[in-house]
Amino acid sequence: MATGVDQAVGMSLVVFSLLLFTYYSVWVIILPFVDSHHVLHKYFLPREYSVILPGIAAVILLLCIGAFTAVIMWKSRKPKKAD
């Protein structure tokens, strides 16, 4: 078994993804069937955000990947030789 930090990081990833999945599932699938006066609705944002927030997350992810690639390519450019 991996030790120490590896186990902690791995398990925290698993727990985080389980929480995210449960919250998102309740938000998208269960909430429309729940009576609109139920107290559960207090814990969830309006439904439009269930589409907007993942969209923003995807855009940020693509931006980070693009920025990382750009930085690496910028740092490794060679100056043009004068012929």
Next chain:
Amino acid sequence: MTKLLEWLFGVSLVGAVWALVTFDLLDLSLPQTYREVAWPMPLYLLVSFGCYSLATVGYRVATFNDCDEAAKELQEQIKEAKEDLRKKGLKM
């Protein structure tokens, strides 16, 4: 029929069913709650696939066995690769 065609056929079938339910193309007048559940479905599947990937990666990180000699060998190879790339002009 190739695997690609099979997959495309399956995906377009599922997509057609989803579009039918979401945009009410056949005027079936389903109850509003079912339509509200159906329309974010593609995004929901994407998010759950992402969660599954994250959980798998996390679990395998947590249960991976330590292998000391392989770790040392890998560090050596990383050093070699960095030297090689530095000689070829890539700035790290």
